[in-house]
Amino acid sequence: xxxxxxxxxxxxxxxxxxxxxxxxxxxxxxxxxxxxxxxxxxxxxxxxxxxxxxxxxxxxxxxxxxxxxxxxxxxxxxxxxxxxx
Numbered sequence: 230x231x232x233x234x235x236x237x238x239x240x241x242x243x244x245x246x247x248x249x250x251x252x253x254x255x256x257x258x259x260x261x262x263x264x265x266x267x268x269x270x271x272x273x274x275x276x277x278x279x280x281x282x283x284x285x286x287x288x289x290x291x292x293x294x295x296x297x298x299x300x301x302x303x304x305x306x307x308x309x310x311x312x313x314x
Contacts, residue, residue, distance in 0.1 A: 244263065
């Protein structure tokens with residue numbers, strides 16, 4: 230159901246897909262290309278990663294970003310005092 234993704238959603242996924250090829254500050258690119266703050270961008274990206282429409286649109290990218298997110302989340306939790314994993 231590709232129709233569920235907005236133009237903004239597709240632009241966010243396109244930026245994430247293309248980012249490794251770009252140099253410079255990502256925050257500046259987010260602001261200039263998408264016209265939003267970095268926190269808002271990452272909030273929307275997080276929601277997109279849970280979206281079935283995004284998974285259908287670009288499955289390899291969404292799965293890769295989910296793996297990265299999950300690994301970072303695990304690293305944060307494992308550094309928490311009292312964590313037994």
